[in-house]
Amino acid sequence: MSRIGYARVSTIDQDLDTQIAKLKAEGCGIIRSEKVSGASRFGRAELATIIDFLRPGDELVVTRLDRLGRDTRDVLNLIHECEQREAFVTVLDPHVSTRGDMGHIVLTVLGMVAQMERRFIKERQREGIERAKSQGAYQGGKARIDHQRVLELIRAEMGVSDIAGIMKCSRMQVYRILRGSLEGTV
Incomplete structure (x- = not known):
């Protein structure tokens, strides 16, 4: 049985160190990390590697549920895939695991909250952009390609x-x- 940690941040300038330290403290022998949006599963190669690697009795550990994803369906599908492999999912904050029936209910609710939070973030971002545009202060995002x-x-x-x-x-x-x-x- 292996405890496999997964750490994720959304942008390149964010730091993974805190998550990795927490996962190591929890006894994760393997930790995979990536800097990619949690809005969907696409483009998350490290997470896909972990799911492919899981064996019966293994445990996927994340610091918070939103590290797995911000879409309820994606999170539930990930948990289902882990269960298909007879592996467990554990979230450290708040501490919830799929080892018990109650854990499934709590993780479903937390997944819905993460999705709602993402909608609120996008709404606040859109409002901020509109306000900046009306004040003539909005320059748009910086070009990533020359x-x-x-x-x-x-x-x-x-x-x-x-x-x-x-x-x-x-x-x-x-x-x-x-x-x-x-x-x-x-």
């Missing part, structure tokens, strides 16, 4: 897939930049 470089590569007649590979982005992002340049927004 648009001018993408356009240079397009002018050099390089293919979209090749550009996406060089720029480490999706083809759709390249198409958006191209469309923006044609519409005069780049």
Whole structure:
């Protein structure tokens, strides 16, 4: 039986150290971590690795339920997948485990609360952006991809897939930049 810890933060500038320290203190022999949004399961390779690795009697440990996800269905599906592998899920704060029937009920409620919290965050963010726009203070998010470089590569007649590979982005992002340049927004 292994205790496998999973730590997650949403952005690159956030710190995983506190979660990792708590998981080590709980006796997790293996700890996987990643910096990716918890809005959905897509793009969470470390979590997928843990689920694939789980064996009967193993325990997936997280510091808080929202580290597993912020969507109730995703969280419940993750718990179900662990149970299919005869493994358990334990949340440290508040301490809840799927080892008992009551733990399932509590985890379902906590999953719903995490999803509601995400909706509130998005709503507050949207209100803040609208307020900043009305005051002329909103600049928009910072570009993560060098648009001018993408356009240079397009002018050099390089293919979209090749550009996406060089720029480490999706083809759709390249198409958006191209469309923006044609519409005069780049």
